[in-house]
Amino acid sequence: MKRLSRILSAASLAFGLALTVVPAGAQTTPPPLKDASPAAIAAAKEILAMKNASAMYANAVPNLVQQTKDQLLQSNLNYQKDLNEVAVIVAQKLAGREKEIGEGMAKVYANEFTEQELKDLVTFYKSPLGQKLLTAEPRAIQFSMSYMNQWAQQFGETINGEFRAEMRKRGKQI
Template sequence: MFFYSTAKPFCATTLLALGLTLTVGIAAAAAQQPSATAVATAKEVITAKGADGLYRPLVSGVIERTKIVLLQTNPMLSKDLNEVAAKLHADYATRSAELMTEVAKIYASRFTEQELKDALTFYKSPLGRKLVTEEPNILDQSMRTAQTWAEGLSQEIIAKIRVEMKKRGHDI
């Protein structure tokens, strides 16, 4: 969670889902090594569905969060830490590709090569592209709808609890 506060474009649920996906999937990926073709196709699927954008900012986020923590303990190091961070950004720019490969292996261990090819065909189709384009908005709207719904449900439950507690002689 070191990079959590710097990953502003992502909501907490996205990062949690990513963490759970990685945690659950690592054991399965280790048990069966997928073919290079399956991994390559899985990478294409990940890119086609727009999920590769989740991994790119992680390295930068870790570097920036580390810099911020170190600056809090010694603000006088600002110039040097900024220079070191800039160098690290350049040195570690390609590291997110490692994570992409590991995630692709997880996909490749869960789906056959043919299933991955079929998924890729779908995500490259007009409907698949529309899904990729619309899904973030649908998820945002769904979360807002769920939050509003839950607030209404909460008020309803509070009212029911108060009625039941009043029957028992408690006024809350």
């Protein structure tokens, strides 16, 4: 139980830290996207392809179909067989729609960067340093998250100790 409490505390701290990094406006509905040139969209798509962004949403359709089926099953248990069969049909019917996410992401990039900036980014990502960044950045992010979680857990224990010490000063054991 104590370990679970520590993990939850660390996760909460990590989530809180992540939110402080994101600007407040980024948590709301994004503004409408401006029209971008075909060249800007093409450059954005090239960047996303180099970053293998499609891996993030490759299973979006089957995952959303599964989530919807699971949600419907909660209140319709007697239709389990039918819902399982329908899930296969719906997944097949909507297969490929995850590509819309890639199109949207390209528009977002084209909205955030000028056409020239996107072209410069393509050039950079094709450079040796850009290639190294593409290769090393996912690991660096993974290790950074791991470090942040470890730090949060240790710091959570420090905070817990401070609370206990202050409560002892008040004559209360917790």
